[in-house]
Amino acid sequence: MAKTVLEVKDLKMYYFTSRGVVRAVDNVSFELKKGEVMGLAGESGCGKSSLGFTLMGMPTPPGKIVGGSVKIDGREIVGLPENVLRREIRWQKISMIFQGAMNALNPVYTIGYQMIEPLIYHKGMEKEEALDRAMRYLELVGLSPEIVYRYPHELSGGMKQRVIIATALILEPEVVIADEPTTALDVVVQAQIINLMKKLKKELGLSMIFITHDLSILAEISDRVAIMYAGKIIEIGDSQKIYYEPAHPYTQKLLAAIPRLHEDVDKLEFIPGQPPNLINPPSGCRFHPRCPYAMQVCKEQEPELKEIDKDHYAACWLL
Amino acid sequence: MRWIDVKESLKDFWFEFKRQKGGLFGIFLLALLVFTALAAPYITEPDIPKKWTTYWEGNPTNVPPVWYNYFTTKKLAAHEVLTYENLKITAEGQDLGGGVKYYAFEFDYNHKYDLPPKDLIIKNIGAQLADLNTPAQIVITVYRPDGNKIELLSADLVEGSIYQIAKMGTVRNNVFNWASQFEDPKNLQGRVETIKSTMDVMEVIFAKAEPGILINPQPLHGDYKFVVEIFTFTKGDKIDLKPVQIILTGRTYGFMGTDYKGRDLWAGLVWGTRVSLVVGVAVAVLSVLIGIAYGVTSAYLGGWKDEFMQRVNEFVASIPTLPILILLGAAFKGHVTLWTIIFLLVMFGWTGIAKVARSMALQIKEQTYVEAARALGAGTGRIIFKHIMPQIMPYAFAVMALNVPSAVLTEASLSFLGLGDPTAVTWGQILHDAQTNSATINGYWWWVIPPGLAISLVALTFVLIGVALDRVLNPRLKRL
């Protein structure tokens, strides 16, 4: 049985803004095993990016972790002081591929310089050794090793994203969080990057959390899928079960909204209304205002994640 | 921009600005300055600017402010002016027989200072003489608190005669002679002429009658009575005492002292506020408006026109402003007016903001919503005024505020160098006069420090406001 590299229990992260408390991550629990890719899907504003940053131990200010636990490889990181997080956890145990990261490469430094920076500061490596490792990882992501001497503006979007992936892997973390890694890329490059991730999953036993709003991309790589809505996970389970037997009405609607390439769809379904305000979320089940099957109990009580099938959980009063 | 939009923006702006403590303090200072500038005619006299270029008769020259007495051990006499109402008339046209008419009045002076008034001036005695060959006679006597009396003066009196006790030679002689009776002969040995010519007449009149009275007079406090007697000899002579003015020239004067022309420096400071504010604000506002118009146009035209306009901008910017202004000022010395200065400062001041406005306009021009406006059919004018300008204007206000201090300082520098408007009352000009009259060396601190502080105050006000505005309005710092 593969070991659990990431264990999240009842995690809560709230933003304390002048307008009120935004409950961005509200009681989230899941597990990630080694070599597994878990997809995290949801509409914009559901809290998935916030969850990503929280797992890194760096909730965006004014956000704060207010409860729960995050254990990476058995080690609890909630409550650790900032310097320990910086020196021992971040990038070494868990790293992140940020949204639009390829545009965050510093244009005045070479790729190599930016890649070896964490190696020199975190691991205390010598420059030679670090550069060597950088080149190995560049090869791993399908780039020519001499890219270390190039500047970001000399590379295409796809190449830059590969550099970002290589940089995220360079300290060999247990978990990698990828936040919309392919959103800004063309469809062919996107497919190539997804192929790369599949390869890394196989060769390195990469454990990854893949965050996106695009369910089609998720299906291409995820072993398990978690659907987030208004700060909560409302359905989680094995990919095939989620895609073919979605239990929660929200998941069903999300899937129905995907335009199919080889099928004729008369009318694409869509979900009326908008995601709720996280300062004042609806009472009971947060999806009830938009749910076509909402019942009285849905307005009053919040449903818990229930096991519906083997490795398939959903939080809905209909089940 | 609708009024509701403007009101809303102002509300949002004020909410942010309120949090800038420095800015609020700056507003408070600005309110003070504006009030001073507007109320100048009421705080001081309305005709100060006209009077400024003349000598101020009746004022002591180069004396410190009245409150200076609080800080010194030697108390200095204040300036007093006595008129007809303050006098005790004891005789008015008394007939002494033989065609002689007698007029007399007296006034008291309580000396409580360590240094008596610098001078005692009696003037404006209306004397209508029938025969100018037989003038009237005036006798001035002082009765001291210690019982001694000194006959200060016996002289002719005609229309327009002015008697300045401290300056008249005859008085000096009389006082010296009176005082020598008390002085230690040893002190006088061989130095009579020196002492007579260098002694401070007023100090001696008001000094204790004891040895040392001439070389080191000690003040005799108490009530002094001055008696003025006038004799007319010709029938038809008329003496009118109503316009009489008795001036006890103080060793201090006013709130801020006086300068070499006896001008009340407090009035100068107050009126100078007007110039500083007007010049500073006018230059800042005009140069920013021109700069923005130039920069936005340049950005919008693009291509070689833009390049050309930028080269012109850089050329003007590289001209050294102050030396050129000095040259121009020297060339037109005396004929420079405030408006000329404003014009010149604006001519040199628009270049910086033009560059920034151009960058901002260039960025805004590339925004999708500008392209969308073009796609809708918007013309150049609409794009500039509805899309580009409203984004630049808030930042422009911050720049305006920050430009004021430099305008004020440049104007002050020009005036200081003597190249400013000679008819205007400006702080720079006061400093110029101070410098040419060796104020610093003579220790006239009240002439030098307050104008400098005033300039700094105006600069400080606008810097505080400008920095606060910048923090609130700078688009780069906006988190829209």
Next chain:
Amino acid sequence: MAEPILKVENLKKYFPIKRGLLGALRGEPPRFVRAVDGVSFEVYKQEVFALVGESGCGKTTTGKLVMKLLEPTDGRIYLEGRDVTELKTQEEIKAYRRKVQMIFQDPFSSMNPRFRIYDVLEEPLLIHGIGETRAEREELIHKALEMVKIVPPEDYVGRHPHMLSGGQRQRVAIARALILNPTFIVADEPVSMLDVSIRAEVLELMKELKEKMGVTYLYITHDLSTARYFADWIAVMYLGRIVEMGPAKVVIDNPIHPYTRALLAAVPEPIPERRNIIKELPIKGEVPSAVNIPPGCRFHPRCVYMEKGLCDIKHPQLVEYEHNHWVECHLAGKI
């Protein structure tokens, strides 16, 4: 057959690259970015014509040429039969703008953040002098918002763009494009920046409005799935040229050009069983720069079926492979 609403003939747009003083002195020939290199197509009334391709293929530039936000280097544009390639006067251009409108990709940056929704929608009315009184304009604005299902309109007209969600903003953008009752709309990636679940809503709306208002769309996108759903015709662009063109379903279900095939293979599909299988992509390398266009067939360096001696030397012609299905490939039908 009726006249096409929009006809584009051999449209070209070359952007010159600055040479610099030295280059000019040395007599270097001027270089160009050949963004659009000879594009021709026709769009008929109430059709949705999709221009599909990756970034840099020239589809957005083509859209801007049709909008006349850019001037073509060569070629002609016909709107409702009239040659509109060269419009001289301000009136002509303004009249054109009333008929041809645009929806931009980014719903946030396409509206001035300081404007209220009311101002955003009033702008086209003011520019073209529609609605003389405020009341008239207000009514038109409310009607436009109702048409894009932003109700009640009174609640929204006073808000600023950042107070609306992405989907709502894009619907306002559609309202802005429609308020002038145009004949033709160029929609440049209108749903790419929206969540997948919102895309459906917006596309549905656009379809509905097509029926109700009789508009014709030029739909520019890189997403083949939405193209299939929304478009009647698809033209696949690569490096400034159309390499395949035909009815949407035909192009997607029976792609002939190797690039089309590669694009289709790359589209992610919600089939989780394939998640550990490396997807086969019949394409090599990266998109070259539009400055150095490869000789012969411009796709040949990336083509897995490339025939040396043919594809790298001779430029293929756009031929009608089957009825209404055009392809520009030497090997059409043979692979």
